[in-house]
Amino acid sequence: PEALNAFELISMSAGLNLGNLFDS
């Protein structure tokens, strides 16, 4: 993860997938 910039790290790891809304 140290090789990523902070925003990449956030977008990859934020644990948030809006696509889950469609499986609700």
Next chain:
Amino acid sequence: MGCVSSKQFNRAPQHEDPAILAKETTFSVSEVEALFELFKKISHSIFRDGLIHKEEFQLALFRNSNKKNLFANRIFDLFDLKRNGVIDFGEFVRSLSIFHPETPLGDKIAFAFRLYDLRGTGCIEREELHEMVLALLNESDLFLSEEAVEKIVDQTFKQADLNDDGKIDPDEWKTFASKNPALLKNMTLPYLKDITMVFPSFILNSEV
């Protein structure tokens, strides 16, 4: 005597005309009607009042209405355009439209900027970025030392803060995001192109 939340007895709100929403967004009228099927499902999952409350939004995202997640909170607040604590159908459609594959990249870049501008100051400050990285580490299984977090935040500012004033303004963000398309990957939901196939029952309820 038992008490029941007043949220459960509100009258269902009037929803905006699908034709108007289609005109103002990337969706077609049929897609807006299909989104209404999804909206009904989410907005009736707990309070059944035809509005999406934060708990319902979190339940749809995580199968858990109490999960703490900084970015789910941020997204909810950005969807809640009227800032009244709930998401109505118009807000739902307008906000999801940002995530449509055919929405211009500039709109996605602007939305991502607002997502990361935690305090709404018009700039992404170093402290905000640091706070977001710590939040994601707390909420995930990742571990990074404080030193590594500082290094990542410093490096990011070196790349993005072009005038070196300690904050990332909208123009700097636009330049940075354009050079790093991976940052915007989560800003596109391919499902939205197939929404009428995911919710074919919209045809039965169509008013158009």
